[in-house]
Amino acid sequence: MPSPLISVVLPAYDRHEQLADCLDSLLAQSLADVEVIVVADRSPETAGGLADAYAARHPQVSVLHLNAAVGVGASRNAGAARATGEYLLFLDADHLLPRDALRTLADRLRQTGPVDVLLFGHSRRHQDRDWPGGAEALLAEAGPEPFAPFDRPALFGAP
CATH class of the missing domain: 3.90.550.10 (Spore Coat Polysaccharide Biosynthesis Protein SpsA; Chain A)
Incomplete structure (x- = not known):
């Protein structure tokens, strides 16, 4: 299988x-x-x-x-x-x-x-309220092209 x-x-x-x-x-x-x-x-x-x-x-x-x-x-x-x-x-x-x-x-x-890490945005819901995850703006700024982690360390919490 x-x-x-x-x-x-x-x-x-x-x-x-x-x-x-x-x-x-x-x-x-x-x-x-x-x-x-x-x-x-x-x-x-x-x-x-x-x-x-x-x-x-x-x-x-x-x-x-x-x-x-x-x-x-x-x-x-x-x-x-x-x-x-x-x-x-x-x-x-x-x-x-x-x-x-x-x-x-x-x-x-x-x-x-093939990639080692795939980053994706998410929303959180609590008591019927949604809000975007913390990396949403950074991911939008990074754009759709693959990149190396060292090219965008802020996305990994290491600016």
Whole structure:
């Protein structure tokens, strides 16, 4: 079986009971060439049972259970180590993707050819209010052409 284009690593922290909505938004994507790795550590706010229920119903979802409470960073690293996709995307339980988000990323990757990092804009929603992510203006200024990270260090938080 070929590797998926995109592996999504999702720590199973569900402090605000949003993990199901996040998983639903991933499973509704118009791009099918995706694997979803939910990482459940032993933290009290981890929804490992919910993640297992999704994995039982959806073959593109798997759950990695960790034996300790390790936090978000170590959970992401553990999921990344298991990922088989060509590209890696980290999400949190409170992230929702529009239906064509991953297809748009895949289309952009076809345009650019292989890249180490693909930067993209995003909007945040909180209590029915949307606002653009912090890099939106910088990305617009950079334009659509591929570039080396050293050419635009401000996009990587290192001006």
